Amino acid sequence: SQLAEENSWALSVHEGESVTVNCSYKTSITALQWYRQKSGKGPAQLILIRSNEREKRNGRLRATLDTSSQSSSLSITATRCEDTAVYFCATKGNTGKLIFGLGTTLQVQP
Amino acid sequence: EAGVTQSPRYAVLQEGQAVSFWCDPISGHDTLYWYQQPRDQGPQLLVYFRDEAVIDNSQLPSDRFSAVRPKGTNSTLKIQSAKQGDTATYLCASSFPNTGQLYFGEGSKLTVL
Numbered sequence: 033s034q035l036a037e038e039n040s041w042a043l044s045v046h047e048g049e050s051v052t053v054n055c056s057y058k059t060s061i062t063a064l065q066w067y068r069q070k071s072g073k074g075p076a077q078l079i080l081i082r083s084n085e086r087e088k089r090n091g092r093l094r095a096t097l098d099t100s101s102q103s104s105s106l107s108i109t110a111t112r113c114e115d116t117a118v119y120f121c122a123t124k125g126n127t128g129k130l131i132f133g134l135g136t137t138l139q140v141q142p
Numbered sequence: 143e144a145g146v147t148q149s150p151r152y153a154v155l156q157e158g159q160a161v162s163f164w165c166d167p168i169s170g171h172d173t174l175y176w177y178q179q180p181r182d183q184g185p186q187l188l189v190y191f192r193d194e195a196v197i198d199n200s201q202l203p204s205d206r207f208s209a210v211r212p213k214g215t216n217s218t219l220k221i222q223s224a225k226q227g228d229t230a231t232y233l234c235a236s237s238f239p240n241t242g243q244l245y246f247g248e249g250s251k252l253t254v255l
Contacts, residue, residue: 063242065242065243072248073248073249074146074233074235074246074247074248074249075185075233075244075246076246077243077244077245080242080243120184120185122184124242127198128197128198129187129190129198130175130187130242130244131187132177132184132185132186133184134183134184135182135183135184
C-alpha cells in the first residue's frame, strides 16, 4: 500500500503562475522529500524536509510539512515551461526505506 | 562528477525470456537501490544494499527476480522468465548513508510482449 500520496492527479497552469502540489501520508516519518521526474529521466530531488521542520525553500520552490495532519505541500512560483514534469512526494520512516507516492503531473503552458 | 549509469536503456522481451539490468552508482555512494516504476505510477522499491549486503528485499519477487552487488559497487538486477506484468522502467539510485537524498539513473525501460 502507498504510504504517501499526492492529492491531485494532474494540474495545468500558464507560465508565470504559481501552483501548489499537495501530499498526504499515513505513517510516522523522519523526513519527506519532493522529487521531480521529467519525461524519460529518473526522479531528481527538489527538497528534503525533516519531521522537525515546518518549511523549506529552494529558489522558486517552497515545501511545507504539517506532521499533525500528516500532509505536505510543494509550491512553485513564477512557473516556467521547463517545470513541466511529474512531481512526487516520498516519505522515509524508521525502516529507512524511501516510499514514493503516485505522482502529480504538472503541465506548464506558454 | 558522473551520475548513476544504467544499461541497457531499453529491452523488449517475449514472455518467458530473461534479462539483466546493470547499474553503476556514483563513486563513494555505499547505498544502492532498485525501484520498479510501472507506467503512470510512482517508483516502487524492490531491493536496496548497503555495500554488498542486502538490507531489504521484501518487495522483490524472489521466484523470478534477483539482485546482487558483489563488491559493493556495481549491481545487477536479473529477471528470469519475464511476464507481461513486469513491463516497467527499472530505476537504480544511490546515496550516502543517512543523507536522505537519492540520485537516480535514467532507468532501463522493459517491455514484455
